[in-house]
Amino acid sequence: MSPSPVLLTINDYRKYSERNLIKLARDYYESGAEREQTLRRNEKAFENILIRPRCLRSVENIDTSSDWLNGHKMEFPIGIAPTAFQKMATKDGELSTVRGSAAAKSIMICSSWSTTSIEDIGKEAKICGATIWFQLYVYKDRKVTEELIKRAEKAGVQALVLTVDTPVLGRRLADTINGFSLPKHLKFANFENNQQSAMPKGEAGKSGFMQYVSSQIDPSLDWSTLKWIKSKTNLPVIVKGVMRGDDATLAISAGVSGIIVSNHGGRQMDSAIATIEALPEVVSAVQGAIPVFLDGGIRTGLDVFKAVALGATGCFVGRPILWGLAASGSAGVSSVLGILQSEFRHSLQLSGIRSISELQNDSHVIVHSSKL
Numbered sequence: 001m002s003p004s005p006v007l008l009t010i011n012d013y014r015k016y017s018e019r020n021l022i023k024l025a026r027d028y029y030e031s032g033a034e035r036e037q038t039l040r041r042n043e044k045a046f047e048n049i050l051i052r053p054r055c056l057r058s059v060e061n062i063d064t065s066s067d068w069l070n071g072h073k074m075e076f077p078i079g080i081a082p083t084a085f086q087k088m089a090t091k092d093g094e095l096s097t098v099r100g101s102a103a104a105k106s107i108m109i110c111s112s113w114s115t116t117s118i119e120d121i122g123k124e125a126k127i128c129g130a131t132i133w134f135q136l137y138v139y140k141d142r143k144v145t146e147e148l149i150k151r152a153e154k155a156g157v158q159a160l161v162l163t164v165d166t167p168v169l170g171r172r173l174a175d176t177i178n179g180f181s182l183p184k185h186l187k188f189a190n191f192e193n194n195q196q197s198a199m200p201k202g203e204a205g206k207s208g209f210m211q212y213v214s215s216q217i218d219p220s221l222d223w224s225t226l227k228w229i230k231s232k233t234n235l236p237v238i239v240k241g242v243m244r245g246d247d248a249t250l251a252i253s254a255g256v257s258g259i260i261v262s263n264h265g266g267r268q269m270d271s272a273i274a275t276i277e278a279l280p281e282v283v284s285a286v287q288g289a290i291p292v293f294l295d296g297g298i299r300t301g302l303d304v305f306k307a308v309a310l311g312a313t314g315c316f317v318g319r320p321i322l323w324g325l326a327a328s329g330s331a332g333v334s335s336v337l338g339i340l341q342s343e344f345r346h347s348l349q350l351s352g353i354r355s356i357s358e359l360q361n362d363s364h365v366i367v368h369s370s371k372l
C-alpha cells in the first residue's frame with residue numbers, strides 16, 4: 001500500500017483532488033468564463049501586493065479573532081463560499097462540508113443549488129455545532145424564492161446571501177463542450193418534486209445547465225428585488241457580487257447588512273478586475289458602516305492577510321473547499337481550512353502583527369508593486 005501523501009498547501013489539495021473527480025465535475029468546478037482572464041487574475045493579483053514586516057514586537061501571543069456579523073465571533077477570518085452540486089465531489093456532499101466547517105469553527109454559506117436539502121444541512125449543522133448562512137438565487141417564479149427563504153429560516157440559517165452577479169450565466173466553455181448537466185443520480189435537493197428539480201440533459205456543444213438557468217432564473221433583478229427580499233425576512237441580508245464603490249453605496253441605502261466583494265470566482269464577467277483590486281474602492285465607499293468580505297483567488301492564508309490588511313472583515317473560499325471535499329470529504333474540508341488558518345497566523349507573526357485590528361490599522365504593512 002502506498003503511504004498517504006503529505007498535503008501541505010491548497011495547491012497540493014488542488015492536484016490531489018483531481019484523481020477523485022470525473023472530467024465533467026472537474027471541468028465544472030475549475031472553469032472560469034470565456035478566456036478565463038478574471039479566473040487567473042483573481043489569484044495573480046495577490047502576488048502584486050507585498051508586505052512591509054515590522055520587527056522586534058513580541059508575537060508569542062496572537063489574537064486572530066474578529067466579529068463578523070451581529071457580534072458573531074470568528075476565530076479566523078475565513079469562511080466557506082457557496083458552491084453548487086457538492087455531491088459531485090464526494091458522496092455526502094454538503095453534509096461533509098458542514099461537518100468540516102464545524103470542525104474548523106468556520107461559517108458555511110449553503111448554495112440554493114445544493115445536492116442536499118437545506119433542511120438536512122440545517123439538521124446536521126445543529127448536531128455538529130456549525131453556523132450556516134444561505135445563498136439565494138431569484139427565480140422567475142418569485143413564489144419559489146419566497147418559499148426557499150422561509151425554509152432556510154426554519155432550518156436555522158443566520159443570514160441570507162443574495163448573489164447579484166448572475167443575471168444570466170457566464171459562458172464556461174468546458175461546460176458547453178461537455179454538454180454539462182447534473183449526473184442522473186443527483187438532484188437540486190431544494191426543489192424536489194417540483195419543476196425546478198430537473199436540469200435538461202446536455203449534449204456536446206449545449207450545456208443543460210445553461211438551458212436551466214435561462215429558463216428559470218430572473219434576469220430582471222434590480223435594487224427593488226433586494227427591497228422585496230428584505231420585506232420577506234428578518235434575517236440579515238448580505239449581497240454577494242459587488243465590485244464597485246458606487247454599488248456598495250446603493251447596497252447600504254437598500255439596507256443590507258454586509259457585502260461580499262466577488263466576481264463569482266471568474267465565472268461570470270470575464271475581464272472583470274480581480275476582487276483584491278476592487279476591494280479598496282468598496283471599503284472606502286462603505287466607511288465601516290457594514291462588514292465587507294471578499295472571495296476569489298484566495299489560495300493561502302497570506303492572501304487572507306492581504307485582504308484583511310486592505311480592509312476586508314474576512315474572506316470566503318470556494319474551489320479550495322471543493323478540492324478538500326474531493327480529496328477526503330469532511331476531513332479534507334477541515335484540513336483545507338486548517339492550512340489557511342495556520343498560514344494566516346504565521347503571516348501575522350512573521351510581519352510582527354498581533355491582532356486583526358493591528359493589521360487593519362497599520363496602513364504601512366502593504367505596498368503594491370507596479371505590474372501584474
Ligand SMILES: Cc1cc2nc3c(=O)[nH]c(=O)nc-3n(C[C@H](O)[C@H](O)[C@H](O)COP(=O)(O)O)c2cc1C
Pocket residue numbers: 028029030042081082083084111112113135163240262263264265266267295296297298316317318319320
Ligand atoms: C463550482 C462552483 C460553484 C459555485 N456555485 C455557486 C453558487 O451556487 N452560488 C453562488 O453564489 N456562488 C457560487 N460560486 C461562486 C463562489 O461562491 C465564489 O464566489 C467563488 O468560488 C470564489 O472564488 P474561488 O473559487 O477562487 O475561491 C460557485 C463557484 C464554483 C467554483
Ligand SMILES: CCCCCCC(=O)C(=O)O
Pocket residue numbers: 084113137166167168169213217264267
Ligand atoms: C444564475 C446562475 C446560477 C449559477 C449557479 C451555480 C454557480 O454559481 C456556478 O456554477 O458558478
